[in-house]
Amino acid sequence: MTQDKQPATTIITIEDAGKHVGSTVTIRGWLYNQRESGKLLFPIFRDGTGVIQGVVSLKEHAEAFNALKGLPQESSVIVTGTIRAEARATGGFEMHVSNVEVVQRVSDSEPYPIQLKEHGVDFLLDRRHLWIRTPRQAAILRIRAEAELSARIYMDSQGYTLTDAPIFTPAACEGTSTLFEVNYIDDQKAYLTQSGQLYVEATAAALGKVYTFGPTFRAEKSKTRRHLTEFWMLEPEASFAHLEDMVQLGEGLVSAVVQSVVKNRTRELETIQRDISKLEKIVPPFPRVSYDDAIKVLQKAGNPAKWGDDFGGDEETILSKEFEKPVIIHRYPAAMKAFYMATDEQRPDLSLSFDMIAPEGYGEIIGGGERLANYDTLVKRLREHNLPEEAFQWYLDLRRYGSVPHAGFGLGLERTVAWICGTEHIREVIPFPRMLYRVYP
RNA sequence: UCCCCGGUAGCUCAACGGUAGAGCAUUCGGCUGUUAACCGAAGGGUUGCUAGUUCGAAUCUAGCCCGGGGAGCCA
Known part of the structure; x- marks a missing residue:
């Protein structure tokens, strides 16, 4: 040197x-x-x-x-x-x-490929390693960093301890999404995690209030501006917590992240020409709409949704347009939620679940709820979902040994940052996006 | 997996059955206040691939490849 x-x-x-x-x-x-x-x-x-x-x-x-x-x-x-x-x-x-x-000195014969004018998305993504040099992309990455930092500060301030979850897992966490299979040692198969949730339930029983924050992998063949195959998720879990506790934690977390970005990354928000006044309004409480009522709102807006339907992008956009803040939809029909979701005692057809939908059509940024605590019910659900019971024995242990009510959620970092930045596509808010059919550079 | 849209110069696009063009970038020349500067000149193409229709295909047809958006699924 x-x-x-x-x-x-x-x-x-x-x-x-x-x-x-x-x-x-x-x-x-x-x-x-x-x-x-x-x-x-x-x-x-x-x-x-x-x-x-x-x-x-x-x-x-x-x-x-x-x-x-x-x-x-x-x-x-x-x-x-x-x-x-x-x-x-x-x-x-x-x-x-x-x-x-x-x-x-850059060679005259090989000039820098990215000009100050417009380029196509394909061209830019092939040169993502250079694209991030542009002021707009650099500003977005600084905002992402602020979001990660402020999220961790907020979680710790609420008494939550970071407990990292494994990337290699033995089987599906939810069974619904497609997993990336990898060759582990000596012909064993392992899968890249699609959620740290099961593990964070274990650490919650050990430490009380915990969260995990790391990459997550989904081999879904989703080609939309809201999807990545590798994205980051923050997943809190708290023992003895119920649905409403998590709704409050979620709105507190999202508000804290947005306000930290507004305060500490004002220059970057100006660089990307984000309307800061819209972000300043993001303070608790957020509107809460039950699934039952959400269906009514949709039908009023002329959407053909009927009770029992899940919400797609169109439905989410209609609901989010009703409010200037993220909206919380709670108590979805149990049938459409994961096997580990607890049900409402008054209305067994409803799950104690909630989603948080970001404003301006950015889609679901949080999904979570209260978990099933009862051993027998959980085994029954595993069988209903055709999941391999052997792989879940350790998870069932959590219901064998001092099971307690507990709840949590997962926050998608990229969707949250995409909304904060107002970007066209989620791929702009992660340094090197991994998408369907794109793992380069 | 399904449905739409696209692939032409390094880049962004035009030409839509009759000799393939512009702007930007590059090279050369000019300019003491430019804002994606401007003005002048030059070089730059097997129109994604393979068949087919036609006197003639970038253009029409079929298949394939690659990409984009959306559905499903999800953060």
Whole structure:
């Protein structure tokens, strides 16, 4: 390793440029774009924290001018100059460049493929490793990071302990979704987890209030803007908790995440031109609608839904359009929910379940509810769902040894962040999306 | 798995039965305040693949491949 050359001036990040007006400073980054006007150049630099326009004249700084003239896009540079407030520059500041060190010059014969104009989705996804350099994508990834951080801070503040769930699992957690099968050691088969839920039920019985936060895999052949084959899920579980406890935790969590992004990532929200006023309204309580009532709302809106139907994208969109906040739909028919869901004592045809539907048509971001605590009922359900009982013996142990009422939910990180960012597609909110028919790069 | 839509220059698209084009990008030239700068010039194509219809196919037909959106399923 060779030591970087130490410039004589202070090294700053572009996001802090405004604090250095009048000073001569150094920025380390990349040439994002450049315009020419005779003996003036207007390079735009980016460093990951933002972009800033530079200006350099041949007359004043011939060496810097010649270093930048014709320099291909995305060449890496260390530039030194004076920061000035400048209304004509986007961002309000610009750097009068006096010195340029080219770290790596991009080849003229292989120019940087991503231009500042529009590209097709396929083209961009094939170059996702470069696409994330654009200001919009970088801002989205910072918002995702804020969402993850604030979610963990909130969960811990509520007394929940993070207990990581395994990625390799012996069998289906729910039996409904398609699993990725992998070869384990010595001809054994294992499956990539499709939910940490069963494991978090075990850790809840050990630690009380817990959650898991990690990747989840679904081999569903879903080709929509709301689906990934690999996505991140936060799953709380609490012993002695009931449906209403989880509804309150869910709205508290979602509100905390949204408000943290609004507060700490304002600049990024502006970069992606998100309407912040819509996010500021996301505070508890969220509207609650029973499944029974949701059917009535749908029928009123002219939707052909009838009792017993599950909600698809259209139905979710109709329901979410009724409110400015996420809406909680609770007590779905038991028949459409997973085998481990508890039922309502008053109405055995209903499950003690809830979904949270994001506003603006972003779909279900939370699904959860109260779990079946009774051993005999659970065994009966396993058989009804044709699930391999051997693989679930450890899970049944949780009902053999001190079973208690407990509840939890799963929050889909990408759908939540896609809604917060207002992105067209969920693939933009994860650094390297894994989708049906796409595992590159 | 099913249903729709698409595949033409590096990129975004036009041409819809009669010699394959534009803008951007690239290269060269011009310009001292540009905002996806602008002006001028040049290079750049086996129209996804394979058959077929036709005097003639980017264009019509069939099959296949690849991608996008949606349904089902789900976060």
